Amino acid sequence: MNKLNKTIKERKFNRIITIISILVPLVVAVLFGVKIPNSEPLGFLPPIYAAINGLTAVLLIYAVWAIKNGKRVLHQNIMSACIILSLLFLLMYIAYHMTADSTSYGGVGVIRYVYYFILVSHIILSIVIIPLVLKTYARAYLKDFERHRQLARITFPIWLYVAVTGVIVYLMISPYYEY
Numbered sequence: 001m002n003k004l005n006k007t008i009k010e011r012k013f014n015r016i017i018t019i020i021s022i023l024v025p026l027v028v029a030v031l032f033g034v035k036i037p038n039s040e041p042l043g044f045l046p047p048i049y050a051a052i053n054g055l056t057a058v059l060l061i062y063a064v065w066a067i068k069n070g071k072r073v074l075h076q077n078i079m080s081a082c083i084i085l086s087l088l089f090l091l092m093y094i095a096y097h098m099t100a101d102s103t104s105y106g107g108v109g110v111i112r113y114v115y116y117f118i119l120v121s122h123i124i125l126s127i128v129i130i131p132l133v134l135k136t137y138a139r140a141y142l143k144d145f146e147r148h149r150q151l152a153r154i155t156f157p158i159w160l161y162v163a164v165t166g167v168i169v170y171l172m173i174s175p176y177y178e179y
Contacts, residue, residue: 006142013138021131024090031094041100042092046170046177049092053166056085060160076140082159083133089166106176115172122165129159 063078105115132155139148 006144010138010142010144013142014135017131017134017138020134024130025127028090028094032097034098036098039099042096043100043177045092045096046174049089049096050167050170050174052085052089052092053163053170056082056089057160057163057167059085060156060163064156079137079140083137086133103173103176103178105173107172111172115169118165118172119169122162122169125158126162126166129155129162133159 059078059082063075063082066072066078067075105112105119107115132151136148136151136155139145139151
């Protein structure tokens with residue numbers, strides 16, 4: 001692929017990434033407030049999507065190991081799996097919140113501040129990570145590996161933080177779920 005075609009493709013990807021990066025948080029915010037009438041709460045989903053976050057964290061670390069050991073195809077497959085897992089998480093998260101009331105955190109004292117710090121940073125960074133993941137993936141797809149590596153150095157720790165804190169938030173709030 002010549003440089004001009006690569007630039008044109010990258011611009012197209014960037015437009016799509018911008019649209020997705022704006023639409024996903026907006027749609028999630030809107031759907032978070034929508035309740036499906038007369039539906040059974042999908043209370044079995046939180047531990048599943050927490051496990052998906054945990055698996056994503058493990059796979060992200062494995063993907064870094066793979067690329068550092070020259071296993072490019074394995075790295076690519078793992079990263080594709082991480083994106084799919086993140087989409088599955090998002091769908092389950094929305095489905096749960098469309099069928100169940102939000103659970104209030106019941107911890108008191110300092111732990112309450114810790115919980116809310118982790119929760120707020122998790123939410124903010126889960127929005128920030130969308131364009132980072134998509135741009136990082138697009139650069140690899142376009143075989144612009146130097147720029148891919150540069151952006152991956154930023155994307156990886158943020159994505160890992162979001163995945164790990166997703167599990168921590170679940171573990172901290174799970175005692176307060178009403179089943």
